[in-house]
Amino acid sequence: MQTIIEDLNWRYATKKYDTTKKIPQDQIDILIEALRLSPSSFGLLPFKILMIESAEIREKLKPYSWNQSQITDASHLLVFCSLREMTDVYIDQHTELVEMTRSLEKGQLQGFANFVKGKVNEKSKVDQYEWNARQSYIALGILMQSCAALRIDATPMEGFEPEKYNEILGLNDKNLDATLVCALGYRSEEDSNQHLKKVRKPMSEFLEIV
Amino acid sequence: MQTIIEDLNWRYATKKYDTTKKIPQDQIDILIEALRLSPSSFGLLPFKILMIESAEIREKLKPYSWNQSQITDASHLLVFCSLREMTDVYIDQHTELVEMTRSLEKGQLQGFANFVKGKVNEKSKVDQYEWNARQSYIALGILMQSCAALRIDATPMEGFEPEKYNEILGLNDKNLDATLVCALGYRSEEDSNQHLKKVRKPMSEFLEIV
Numbered sequence: 001m002q003t004i005i006e007d008l009n010w011r012y013a014t015k016k017y018d019t020t021k022k023i024p025q026d027q028i029d030i031l032i033e034a035l036r037l038s039p040s041s042f043g044l045l046p047f048k049i050l051m052i053e054s055a056e057i058r059e060k061l062k063p064y065s066w067n068q069s070q071i072t073d074a075s076h077l078l079v080f081c082s083l084r085e086m087t088d089v090y091i092d093q094h095t096e097l098v099e100m101t102r103s104l105e106k107g108q109l110q111g112f113a114n115f116v117k118g119k120v121n122e123k124s125k126v127d128q129y130e131w132n133a134r135q136s137y138i139a140l141g142i143l144m145q146s147c148a149a150l151r152i153d154a155t156p157m158e159g160f161e162p163e164k165y166n167e168i169l170g171l172n173d174k175n176l177d178a179t180l181v182c183a184l185g186y187r188s189e190e191d192s193n194q195h196l197k198k199v200r201k202p203m204s205e206f207l208e209i210v
Numbered sequence: 211m212q213t214i215i216e217d218l219n220w221r222y223a224t225k226k227y228d229t230t231k232k233i234p235q236d237q238i239d240i241l242i243e244a245l246r247l248s249p250s251s252f253g254l255l256p257f258k259i260l261m262i263e264s265a266e267i268r269e270k271l272k273p274y275s276w277n278q279s280q281i282t283d284a285s286h287l288l289v290f291c292s293l294r295e296m297t298d299v300y301i302d303q304h305t306e307l308v309e310m311t312r313s314l315e316k317g318q319l320q321g322f323a324n325f326v327k328g329k330v331n332e333k334s335k336v337d338q339y340e341w342n343a344r345q346s347y348i349a350l351g352i353l354m355q356s357c358a359a360l361r362i363d364a365t366p367m368e369g370f371e372p373e374k375y376n377e378i379l380g381l382n383d384k385n386l387d388a389t390l391v392c393a394l395g396y397r398s399e400e401d402s403n404q405h406l407k408k409v410r411k412p413m414s415e416f417l418e419i420v
Contacts, residue, residue, distance in 0.1 A: 004240055004356050008247035030214055036416050037218035039354050041368055043409055051419045094411075101409045130340055134347045138366075141351020144249050146214050156348075158251055169420065199253055199311045201304075206246050209261045210379065 007148035009198060014153040014183070016191035017073040023184060027150055028076060031184070034146040038139035042116050044094055046086060046132035047139070048176065050079040050169060057168065064164035065181065070155045075185030079165065080139065081176040082132040086120045133179045140180055147184065155183040217358035219408060224363040224393070226401035227283040233394060237360055238286060241394070244356040248349035252326050254304055256296060256342040257349070257389065260289040260379060267378065274374035275391065280365045285395030289375065290349065291386040292342040296330045343389045350390055357394065367391040 035049055052058055055072070062071040071077060083090065095113040099106055120128060140156055147154040158180065165171070165178035187194050200206075245259055262268055265282070272281040281287060293300065305323040309316055330338060350366055357364040368390065375381070375388035397404050410416075 004244050004359060005247070008244055008352070011249070013249065032413070032417055034214050034218055036410050036413060037215065037408070038351065039221070039223065039366060045411055045416070048415070049417050051417060053419055057420060094409075097411060098409045101407050134344055137344045137347035138351040138354070141248065141348040141353075142218070142355050143351075144348070145352050145355045149214060156249060197311050198247070199304075199308045200246050201255055201307060203242070203246060205258070206255070207242055207259050207261060209263055210267060 003149075004145075007145065010151070011144065011148040011154065012194060012196070012198065014070065014074075014155045014185070014187045014191060015193045016188040017070060017075070017153070017183070017185040018188045019073045021075060021186040023075045023152055023186075027152065028184075030150065031143060031146055031152070034142050035139050038135075038142045040135040040138060041131065042094075043098070044086070044091070044116075045135070046090070047080055047082040047136045047179065050081055052077040052079060052169075060168050061160070061165060064168075065157065065160040068155075068157065068159065070157070070183035070185075071181075073185075074155065074183035076183070078143075078182045078184065079169065079178050080136040080180040080182070081169075081171055082129065082136050082179040084129050084132075084175050084177050085125055086123075086128045086132060087175070088117055091116050091120065129177065133177075136179045140182065143182060153185055153187045157181040157183070213359075214355075217355065220361070221354065221358040221364065222404060222406070222408065224280065224284075224365045224395070224397045224401060225403045226398040227280060227285070227363070227393070227395040228398045229283050231285060231396040233285045233362055233396075237362065238394075240360065241353060241356055241362070244352050245349050248345075248352045250345040250348060251341065252304075253308070254296070254301070254326075255345070256300070257290055257292040257346045258386065260291055262287040262289060270378050271370070271375060274378075275367065275370040278365075278367065278369065280367070280393035281391075283395075284365065284393035286393070288353075288392045288394065289379065289388050290346040290390040290392070291379075291381055292339065292346050292389040294339050294342075294385050294387050295335055296333075296338045296342060297385070298327055301326050301330065339387065343387075346389045350392065353392060363395055363397045365393040367393070 058072045058077055065071045091113055095109050099109055160181050162178045268282045275281045301323055305319050309319055370391050372388045
């Protein structure tokens with residue numbers, strides 16, 4: 001499986017997309033399903049994915065994304081929206097989903113639900129959001145590797161104004177917050193960044209055996 | 211590449227490991243290299259990996275990990291340690307590494323370094339840590355998918371006491387903080403969790419097209 005390393009060496013944060021190329025729907029379906037299958041704490045998957053197809057909305061988002069061309073030029077644009085708060089209602093719905101999926105009786109996992117609620121309620125609202133946001137980042141890792149395996153280019157972005165995104169995408173009254181943006185598509189031949197050598201700190205500084 | 215979906219469906223958070231099975235060194239090497247190749251903001255890779263080989267230290271960590279058996283029973287145990295603060299010195303070292311790797315003259319990327327420092331210094335120390343921690347979570351996603359591709363089992367864990375980990379692993383004077391723990395190995399036949407149906411919210415709740 002040396003392909004894992006080849007895949008990860010192949011990828012880079014794409015600066016300029018080929019605007020003529022579209023990712024086929026069956027490959028988009030794989031990427032979104034991979035995101036949905038991401039591991040998350042207690043399986044809560046405390047985020048959702050907005051896929052921005054509207055060219056008009058992509059134009060609106062661009063000035064609040066450091067004017068990066070990827071926002072409008074990439075084949076697809078995803079916004080990872082994390083739950084602002086982890087609520088008891090959300091945990092109850094998740095618990096019911098677990099019970100249903102695993103053919104358990106309703107209420108059988110009440111102990112689990114109570115345990116999760118206890119853990120969540122130890123956290124401040126700010127920490128709840130951070131916890132949710134971190135789970136989005138796991139999914140981003142899964143997306144990056146899945147894209148690389150499929151030879152689809154990607155640009156993960158933190159350089160945007162979440163408040164403006166929230167406003168434009170109507171997230172403010174939905175308990176959601178724009179955490180991450182990711183453009184997907186195919187690199188332009190003109191993107192000189194693709195030729196740059198990948199930079200990583202040496203293994204001796206990265207790994208320590210104890 | 212339907213294998214991406216198969217891989218992700220194959221994995222689960224392993225509860226009980228087969229204590230007789232060890233991951234071969236060449237596969238561990240792939241996993242650690244995959245972690246090192248993880249995407250991160252500005253390529254800073256603001257974390258390091260501790261691989262805990264000492265059985266004695268693993269025993270010491272266990273009571274501070276909700277007494278989970280994976281801590282001592284799994285083939286390998288990784289602790290993701292994020293930088294507590296992002297310092298100017300760290301950014302300068304990274305910038306020099308970029309210059310060296312890409313055969314640029316020293317100082318040529320001073321503008322980049324200044325830009326990153328400006329962005330970092332907008333953040334409080336707490337937010338710097340959160341930012342660093344989030345990058346660790348991207349790497350966790352990469353690790354989860356790489357493990358699944360290699361049919362290596364894994365248990366990502368947030369359920370541990372970071373202060374105790376920091377103390378036992380001597381991280382307090384190293385600008386590092388234990389962010390995540392991940393056990394790696396092979397599932398025990400007795401682990402009944404492997405037979406549970408995976409639970410994910412339906413696509414209609416997860417994805418929204420705008």
